[in-house]
Amino acid sequence: MLFVCTGNICRSPLAEVLLRRVLERENLREVQVSSAGIHALAGEEVPPLLRKVAGEKGIDLGDHRGRQLERSMVEEADLVLAMDPFQVALLESLVPESRGKVFLVRQFASDGGAEAIADPFGDDEERYLSCLESIEECMTGLVEMIRAHLSSGPEQGRGSS
Numbered sequence: 001m002l003f004v005c006t007g008n009i010c011r012s013p014l015a016e017v018l019l020r021r022v023l024e025r026e027n028l029r030e031v032q033v034s035s036a037g038i039h040a041l042a043g044e045e046v047p048p049l050l051r052k053v054a055g056e057k058g059i060d061l062g063d064h065r066g067r068q069l070e071r072s073m074v075e076e077a078d079l080v081l082a083m084d085p086f087q088v089a090l091l092e093s094l095v096p097e098s099r100g101k102v103f104l105v106r107q108f109a110s111d112g113g114a115e116a117i118a119d120p121f122g123d124d125e126e127r128y129l130s131c132l133e134s135i136e137e138c139m140t141g142l143v144e145m146i147r148a149h150l151s152s153g154p155e156q157g158r159g160s161s
Contacts, residue, residue, distance in 0.1 A: 001033045001146075002077035003105070004087055008037030008066040009044050010121050010128075011083045014054065015105060015135045017061055022139045023146070031146055034077075036069035038087060047121065053128040074098050078149075081105045081142075084116030106134070108141030 001019070005012035012035035019033050044066040046054075054061055074080055074095045080102045082088045091102045106113040117134045120127040 001031060002073055002080045003033070003035040003083075004038060004069060004080060004091065005035070005083040006037055006039050006087075006119060007041040007044070007121060008035055008068075009041050009046050009064070010050055011117055011119060011131060011135065012037065013046060013061060013064045014050070014059075014132060015081070015083075015138075017054075017059055017064075018132075018135055018139055019142060021059070022143055026143055026147075028143070028146060028150070030150075034073070036067045036073055038069050038090060040068040041066040042068045047128075049125055050120070050128045053125055053132060057132065059132075071095055074102075077101070079103070081108075083119070085114070086116075105138050108138040108145065109134075110137065110141065 003012040003015040003019075016033050016035040023029065023031050023033070042065075046061045046064050051061055071094065074091060075097070078101065080091060080098060081104070082091060082102060083105055085104060088102050088104055092099050104114060105117055106115055117131060118127070120131040
């Protein structure tokens with residue numbers, strides 16, 4: 001499973017860490033989760049304000065550094081989750097064979113939303129918290145999809161690694 005955003009220092013690493021935490025709690029440790037950025041700030045750290053907001057909720061972003069998306073990452077992932085519709089379209093355009101495994105993260109929220117998870121980069125604490133909460137809202141739906149995929153086999157599910 002691959003999360004994708006723009007710079008890979010806010011939304012996608014946050015989603016990666018949140019999903020790993022949920023998968024650990026749900027005893028689904030076999031699922032591999034990573035993240036990358038379409039225009040990554042390669043080697044950059046998570047912004048201090050995001051680290052603070054996440055830390056206050058018990059979320060450790062560790063030593064994450066921005067990582068540039070590569071075509072092979074999309075090809076190898078069973079599921080690719082982007083933060084906004086533009087990114088979904090771009091991924092499907094750049095890697096046409098990815099159609100059917102690239103989704104908008106918000107699609108897994110309880111309301112099945114089609115909007116973007118706003119990029120909080122350079123904004124205030126409230127925007128970072130809102131981003132974190134928006135991503136958290138998607139975790140239950142993602143885990144349900146992963147469970148269905150694991151129980152039906154990779155050829156029938158939407159992907160899990």
